Amino acid sequence: MKAFLVAASALLIFGCAKGVDDLAKEGSWEQIGYQDGVRGQLSRSYSDLNKLGAAVHSEYDSGYQRGILEFCDADFAYQIGLSGQYYTGACEGLPDGQRFRMEWQRGWNDYSH
Template identity: 75%
Template sequence: MRLAGVLLMVLTLVGCAKGVDELAKEGSWQQIGYQDGVRGQLPRSYSALQELGAANQAEYENGYHRGIKEFCDADYAFQIGLSGQQYNGSCEGLPEAQRFRMEWQRGWNEYSSH
């Protein structure tokens, strides 16, 4: 069941992922933030957003928080580690951060042992 959830998340990302430059031209700052968050990336700085265009920081942050909440679901952390995806600490400060990190590490250890 977990694998199905991870696959659904990946397919969703692939299906709706436009390039960041294209999204910036459209003014889709919330979507840029969401994509960064759901991929487990650390948030972009204000200056990094400004390099893309006239950024709306509030919209970016709203999208990022929504995306990072989905990424940091500890029920999927094992699969993320097992897939070989690095974890950069993007979930720190969230309620299930420790559980996420432990489950990711368990998956990462199994991935690394093959």
């Protein structure tokens, strides 16, 4: 049941998410960071952010930290791997980072076979 709720929540987040360009025009740097984090992407460089507009890096970083903590839930990592989503290493250095990678790898192996 928990996996279903997490998957449904993720679908809502991604289904309703605005594009990065729109968010940058609105000045929603925290939302851009959150979306990057919750998708398991690596943090954007300051250079990449500035290409989108007059970025507020502290807001982006704050949103990214919230999002990456949600994504890096080791209890959900197996499902991420099983779904075929590639892991970028974004959880490395976090307390459960190694466990996340191991669970993701287990799911990825099942997905690949």
